[in-house]
Amino acid sequence: MDAFTLIVELITTTPLAFVAVVGLVWGIFGGALPGISPVIAMALLLPFTYAMAPMHAIVLLVATYIGAEYGGSIPAILIRTPGTNAAAATMIDGYEMTRQGRAGEALGISMTSSFIGAIVGLALVVLLTQPLSQLALAFRPSSYFALGILGLSVIATVSGPSLTKGAFGGILGLMISTVGSDPISGVGRFTFGNPDLFGGVPLLLVMVGLFAFSELMEQSSMKELPRPEGSSVRLKLPSLRMHRRLALPNLIGVAVGTFTGVMPGAGGTVASFMAYNEAKRFSRHKEEFGKGSPEGVAAPESANNADASVGLIPLLSFGIPASNSTAILLGGFLIHGLQPGPVLFSRDPSLLYGLFTGMLVACVALPLVAFATLGLCLFLVNRPKPYLMAFILVLVMSGAYSINNSLFDLSLVVVAGVLGFGMRYFRLPMLPALLGLVLGYMIESNFRRSLVLSRGDYSVFIQDSISLAFLVLAALFVCGAVLAKVRKSHARET
Amino acid sequence: MERNFWLGLVGLALSTVYLYGASFIRSTSFDDPVGAAGLPQILGWLLASVSILLISQAAVARLRHTTAASSEEDTDPTVFDAGTGQAWLRGLGVVAIAVAYIALLPFVGYPVAAAMLIFTMSRYFGMPLTWRVPVVAIVGALVMWGLFGVLFKVRLPLGLLAPLLG
Numbered sequence: 068m069d070a071f072t073l074i075v076e077l078i079t080t081t082p083l084a085f086v087a088v089v090g091l092v093w094g095i096f097g098g099a100l101p102g103i104s105p106v107i108a109m110a111l112l113l114p115f116t117y118a119m120a121p122m123h124a125i126v127l128l129v130a131t132y133i134g135a136e137y138g139g140s141i142p143a144i145l146i147r148t149p150g151t152n153a154a155a156a157t158m159i160d161g162y163e164m165t166r167q168g169r170a171g172e173a174l175g176i177s178m179t180s181s182f183i184g185a186i187v188g189l190a191l192v193v194l195l196t197q198p199l200s201q202l203a204l205a206f207r208p209s210s211y212f213a214l215g216i217l218g219l220s221v222i223a224t225v226s227g228p229s230l231t232k233g234a235f236g237g238i239l240g241l242m243i244s245t246v247g248s249d250p251i252s253g254v255g256r257f258t259f260g261n262p263d264l265f266g267g268v269p270l271l272l273v274m275v276g277l278f279a280f281s282e283l284m285e286q287s288s289m290k291e292l293p294r295p296e297g298s299s300v301r302l303k304l305p306s307l308r309m310h311r312r313l314a315l316p317n318l319i320g321v322a323v324g325t326f327t328g329v330m331p332g333a334g335g336t337v338a339s340f341m342a343y344n345e346a347k348r349f350s351r352h353k354e355e356f357g358k359g360s361p362e363g364v365a366a367p368e369s370a371n372n373a374d375a376s377v378g379l380i381p382l383l384s385f386g387i388p389a390s391n392s393t394a395i396l397l398g399g400f401l402i403h404g405l406q407p408g409p410v411l412f413s414r415d416p417s418l419l420y421g422l423f424t425g426m427l428v429a430c431v432a433l434p435l436v437a438f439a440t441l442g443l444c445l446f447l448v449n450r451p452k453p454y455l456m457a458f459i460l461v462l463v464m465s466g467a468y469s470i471n472n473s474l475f476d477l478s479l480v481v482v483a484g485v486l487g488f489g490m491r492y493f494r495l496p497m498l499p500a501l502l503g504l505v506l507g508y509m510i511e512s513n514f515r516r517s518l519v520l521s522r523g524d525y526s527v528f529i530q531d532s533i534s535l536a537f538l539v540l541a542a543l544f545v546c547g548a549v550l551a552k553v554r555k556s557h558a559r560e561t
Numbered sequence: 562m563e564r565n566f567w568l569g570l571v572g573l574a575l576s577t578v579y580l581y582g583a584s585f586i587r588s589t590s591f592d593d594p595v596g597a598a599g600l601p602q603i604l605g606w607l608l609a610s611v612s613i614l615l616i617s618q619a620a621v622a623r624l625r626h627t628t629a630a631s632s633e634e635d636t637d638p639t640v641f642d643a644g645t646g647q648a649w650l651r652g653l654g655v656v657a658i659a660v661a662y663i664a665l666l667p668f669v670g671y672p673v674a675a676a677m678l679i680f681t682m683s684r685y686f687g688m689p690l691t692w693r694v695p696v697v698a699i700v701g702a703l704v705m706w707g708l709f710g711v712l713f714k715v716r717l718p719l720g721l722l723a724p725l726l727g
Contacts, residue, residue, distance in 0.1 A: 115713070118713070231611060231614050231615055231618065232565075232568075232615070234607075234611050235568070235572060235608070235611050235612070235615065238604055238607050238608045238611060239608075241600075241604055242579060242601075242604050242605075242608070245600055245601050245604065249586075249597035251592070251593055251597070252589045252592055252596075252597050254586060254587050254588075254589055254597045256583075256586050256597060256598075256601065257582050257601075280655075280659070283655050284651075284652035284653075284655045284656065285648075285652065286686075287651040287652055287654060287655050287685070287686065288647060288648040288651040288652065451688060452686060452687075453682070453683040453684070453685075453686035453687055453688035454679075454683055454688070454697060456682055456683075456686050457678070457679040457680075457682035457683045457686070457698075457701075458679065458701060460655070460658075460659065460678060460682050461675055461678055461679055461701070461702075461705055462705075464659065464662060464663075464678070465671075465675070465705055465708075465709050465715075468666075468715070468717075469709055469713060469715040472715070472716050474663055474666065474667070477659075477662075477663045477666075478663060480659075481656060481659050481660065481663070484656070484659075485656060488652050492564070492648075492649070493564055493565075493567075493568040493571075494564065495568070511600050514595070515593045515595050515599075518593050518594050518595060519593045523593075523594045
């Protein structure tokens with residue numbers, strides 16, 4: 068059956084399109100509500116996906132991801148409060164446009180640029196994922212171990228200002244991953260005789276606790292959110308003339324987003340600010356930037372949406388998440404017993420066709436859904452913060468309970484939430500901990516399996532050329548990050 | 562930088578407890594060269610080393626009289642600043658509400674517990690006490706029960722409302 072026929076069949080005979088639109092709507096709302104990031108919006112959905120078919124679960128999560136990247140621009144433009152970190156660059160000129168009475172125009176530019184970024188990103192995902200994953204068919208346990216180490220080395224680039232704290236967070240995540248039964252001998256580790264822990268600490272509960280619950284704890288001491296003046300904003304699509312003007316900033320945004328999407332740790336925030344800077348550099352209307360420039364809205368929006376889509380490539384090809392959001396997505400795969408990578412392509416290619424189809428539906432539906440949901444988004448953004456926080460907590464607790472009908476699971480969410488709050492207090496970055504948690508089992512089990520197969524010969528990791536290449540790359544990542552940090556501190560001191 | 566010092570101490574304490582727990586991991590005849598306790602021991606010592614490094618960095622920064630404003634991570638606007646004890650107390654209040662929910666859920670049932678949760682959280686986050694708050698709590702709880710209990714068919718405890726909804 069050819070691809071086109073398969074896509075049509077998936078759209079017309081399965082609930083795939085419906086699931087994609089639901090995810091998109093949820094993502095837009097989630098991104099629009101300050102306090103709910105794309106990560107939290109996805110984490111809140113994880114318990115719901117437990118009972119879904121794997122394809123629908125993954126499509127739901129990815130569509131949420133796509134929707135949230137656009138949704139974050141709504142409060143950024145209307146009330147100068149980015150719904151997502153990546154929307155902070157959009158806020159600079161977007162809010163100025165609102166102050167000038169051009170809110171509808173700003174929202175329209177944001178929506179069309181998001182669409183362009185997402186569509187181009189999707190095309191790249193479809194073209195590049197499978198060829199890259201063919202490399203992984205040659206993988207042995209030693210290669211998977213080295214790949215996990217490469218994934219961990221990403222910590223060096225996502226640690227933010229402090230590499231030491233990044234390492235601290237990564238080790239913390241790895242320590243949590245050791246709870247449960249030993250992968251080789253089955254011996255219990257750190258279970259305290261509790262049967263609920265024999266299978267390890269459920270990834271989903273830790274993610275929901277670390278992100279969503281700790282966010283609630285943080286919000287409890289923060290002020291009320293600003294409200295938009297008037298609620299009669301209407302989306303206004305850019306004219307043809309405006310489209311011509313926005314062609315270059317959109318192209319810049321897509322190029323930057325593609326680059327940052329494949330670079331682990333860069334993320335939508337880096338993409339959007341880089342795109343903003345580059346769009347300003349090449350603009351014929353530089354003086355307008357910071358004062359309501361349409362290009363200042365277009366470039367960051369196309370960048371962060373391209374970044375979001377392209378960021379799926381390392382995840383789907385190798386199973387390595389490059390951001391918090393793709394780490395949640397990896398959690399979604401693992402919950403359904405799926406391991407992203409070449410095995411997924413060979414074992415169940417229809418799953419990936421389904422994913423690409425779902426992404427296509429989400430991208431195409433984005434303009435329609437944006438129009439349809441703007442009014443409701445404004446209504447929700449206007450709701451009193453206490454009610455929003457209360458309903459988020461109810462969703463968190465209900466979702467966590469729905470997995471195993473277990474009060475112990477609810478306790479785990481609370482404990483993970485306290486841990487997440489502590490991490491925020493000590494300014495420990497979350498992604499390293501998440502990477503350690505997600506990659507810990509893969510690293511340990513493949514390391515020990517390699518030693519069993521080689522009868523204790525550690526040179527297996529050097530003799531395997533793929534393993535050696537990944538280990539060298541990991542070392543380069545870490546050394547590069549350390550050197551950059553040292554250079555930065557010297558520059559600051561002088 | 563003070564915070565890094567305390568983080569280092571917390572890390573040292575955690576690594577000590579973790580290594581102590583790792584000492585109880587049994588070895589078996591199925592063990593490979595690393596064994597079930599291998600990775601936990603490595604991680605415990607790594608955490609101890611990183612913690613000592615953090616404490617050292619904090620001490621050096623203190624000796625150089627580095628102010629908080631000159632520290633890049635302290636000026637990172639994307640990082641939450643829970644510098645005051647009040648922020649911690651407020652956060653722990655949310656924990657207390659969640660713990661109370663978990664404790665009451667098996668007895669009062671999901672609809673009542675959810676309504677109490679919405680009411681308490683709304684009030685905790687500053688909603689003034691008017692007739693709207695309990696109404697939103699009750700309606701919200703019923704919507705949630707309809708979503709999870711009826712639509713998603715999750716087996717939720719009904720508790721006090723079992724004779725009515727069961």
